[in-house]
Amino acid sequence: GNSVTQMEGPVTLSEEAFLTINCTYTATGYPSLFWYVQYPGEGLQLLLKATKADDKGSNKGFEATYRKETTSFHLEKGSVQVSDSAVYFCALTQGTSGTYKYIFGTGTRLKVLA
Amino acid sequence: GAVVSQHPSRVICKSGTSVKIECRSLDFQATTMFWYRQFPKKSLMLMATSNEGSKATYEQGVEKDKFLINHASLTLSTLTVTSAHPEDSSFYICSARDGGRKETQYFGPGTRLLVL
Numbered sequence: 001g002n003s004v005t006q007m008e009g010p011v012t013l014s015e016e017a018f019l020t021i022n023c024t025y026t027a028t029g030y031p032s033l034f035w036y037v038q039y040p041g042e043g044l045q046l047l048l049k050a051t052k053a054d055d056k057g058s059n060k061g062f063e064a065t066y067r068k069e070t071t072s073f074h075l076e077k078g079s080v081q082v083s084d085s086a087v088y089f090c091a092l093t094q095g096t097s098g099t100y101k102y103i104f105g106t107g108t109r110l111k112v113l114a
Numbered sequence: 115g116a117v118v119s120q121h122p123s124r125v126i127c128k129s130g131t132s133v134k135i136e137c138r139s140l141d142f143q144a145t146t147m148f149w150y151r152q153f154p155k156k157s158l159m160l161m162a163t164s165n166e167g168s169k170a171t172y173e174q175g176v177e178k179d180k181f182l183i184n185h186a187s188l189t190l191s192t193l194t195v196t197s198a199h200p201e202d203s204s205f206y207i208c209s210a211r212d213g214g215r216k217e218t219q220y221f222g223p224g225t226r227l228l229v230l
Contacts, residue, residue, distance in 0.1 A: 004157070036221070041223065042223055043118060043120075043207070043220070043221035043222045043223040043224065044207070044209075044221035045221070046218060049218075089158070101148075101160055101163070102148070102158075102160065102209075102219065103157075103160075104150075104157045104158040105157060106156055106157050107157070
């Protein structure tokens with residue numbers, strides 16, 4: 001069945017460091033891929049998405065490219081800030097007839113130190 | 115952006131009692147809402163999909179008589195954990211889909227349930 005695998009955290013970085021959070025997926029067909037972020041005490045928020053191969057999603061300095069050949073959707077940011085500390089979830093949807101069920105990875109906690 | 119609220123944010127109950135969790139879409143109409151369960155260091159697991167005015171569709175392995183879902187209006191869905199037991203302790207998260215935006219779901223902040 002479909003699945004999403006994320007690197008385990010926590011990831012601890014200094015401010016302005018480069019961030020990569022790995023995400024790979026298993027799916028039949030052509031899923032859409034997402035990154036969600038959860039700040040402390042809040043719900044999951046959509047960070048970025050890509051709906052087809054070679055698409056690059058980007059938002060708030062974060063970006064991820066849909067790589068079908070490696071079934072990956074790694075999240076990157078060139079210079080992290082303390083305010084980026086949160087839990088990041090990689091997810092895919094694959095639906096028919098408008099069902100669009102989400103399958104999530106386990107989440108990766110990011111801690112950015114000043 | 116779209117806001118989804120959950121109530122309560124945290125609940126502690128005795129084994130054998132029932133607990134109701136509410137999920138509300140505050141500024142849009144949600145024809146479809148989803149309920150997830152999250153175990154520590156685990157993925158969010160979809161429990162069920164609820165459509166306004168119809169019966170919920172449960173994922174394989176989820177007991178429909180244990181987890182009662184009602185989606186009586188376009189802005190409210192409820193999850194009732196009946197006869198709760200300690201193994202039901204978990205973090206429950208709802209999401210709502212704006213009818214006009216197929217794939218995007220807006221998530222609530224979650225409800226932590228502890229059954230003693």
